[in-house]
Amino acid sequence: MNEEPSPGRPVELRHLRAFLAVADELNITRAAARLRLTQPAVSRTLAALERHLGVRLVDRSTHHLALTADGVAFRDKAATAVAAFDEALDSGRLRTWPLRLGHAWSAFGPYTTPLLRTWQERFPGTPLELLRIDDRTAGLTRGEVDAALLRGPVDAPGLVAEVLFTEVRVAAVTADGPLAARPSLELADLADGPVVLNTVSGTTTVDLWPPGARPAATLTVGNTDDWLTAIAAGRGSGVSTASTAELHPHAGVAYVPLDDAPGVPVLLARRDAPGHPKLPQLVSLAREIIARDPARRPPERAPGEPPR
Structure with a gap:
């Protein structure tokens, strides 16, 4: 089998899948077993991808494989592309396009249930899937979710986020x-x-x-x-x-x-690229639900009292 990318179709999905398997396993033999391929086939596929990109993705200089800095950066892009391809071909989702909302812990805090219930009432044709993923960006950079509820600063490139509220x-x-x-x-x-x-x-x-x-x-x-x-x-x-x-x-x-610790901002993050068409509605509903909370509303002013 020729593993070299052809001029008309330089990189195929199998090149990305092979790289992701190696990135996950950090071992060519285990990656080959996972893909049900031979070890030489995986090695050739990975080498062909590296030649096309013009960078080394995997450091083979030690007894244990390791991703290079370019490999770490490329892994998220490859995972996003593969996830999008698999999502497009999922026949069970052709008529409904779920909005996948990731979180690493505690979801939307006390507003989690109101968000899920109100979404179901207003957008019954678009399921809102709340997914816990133990990852700093809750699967967002890997393309596993469309948006994510995150806590604290997020430095991952290619993401945009807005602060919804601050937790003590x-x-x-x-x-x-x-x-x-x-x-x-x-x-x-x-x-x-x-x-x-x-x-x-x-x-x-x-x-x-x-x-x-x-x-x-x-x-x-x-x-x-x-x-x-x-x-x-x-x-x-x-x-x-x-x-x-x-x-x-x-x-x-x-x-x-805890009396002397600063609060933690709760963010709604998404990729800085076209995404799920219902993302604007998710942002609006999240803001609306927070605004309903009497504890977060500004106190009412008495007649004639200046703004606080």
Whole structure:
């Protein structure tokens, strides 16, 4: 089989699928087994793609494969292209085009249920699929979703985002530990023991603490479930947002107000490119639902009182 891209059709879908398999497995043999191809065929396909792009996507200089900087940047583009192709050929979605909304944790906070219910009432022909994906952009850069609810700053290229509201932070501590009985806590109260950090989807890093008062030790996990389990087991404390306390109750975890931590912006992000036609309606509805919340409305002014 000739793996070289032809002049009329320089890159085919199989080249992208082969690269993505290698990027996921970081092993040619496992990638070949996943694609049901031979190892030489995958190697030739990958080499042909690299020749066409004029860059190295995979570093083969070590015993273990690794993506180059160009490979990391290309992976999201390739994943988006493959996802769009598969979506277009999904016969079950020819008549309905679901709007996929990703989140890494806590979704839209207290507004999650109102958003889903109101959307169903107003747009019954366009299902709104809420997908939890343990990834900093909740699958948005990989093309797995059309939009994403994210927390904290997002630096991924090719995305645009707007702040919908700001959440206060809370401390998450072991339910039967001494900190759970306190009416409120400060960051310094958590720094004496280990702090559990969700490095994949969370927003808390050691930079939340002043340089001279950072936690004595940290424990890193990859998702919200492991974060809760570690705290419940007494392996450390954590910092999250108020919506985590509402949407992720846990018998072994107590959430306590945190007095001196800055709030976390909740963003609605999308790719900076043409996308799902119902994205403008999603943005408008999200704003509308937040505006319904009396706690977020500006206080009413008495007659003659100047604006606050």
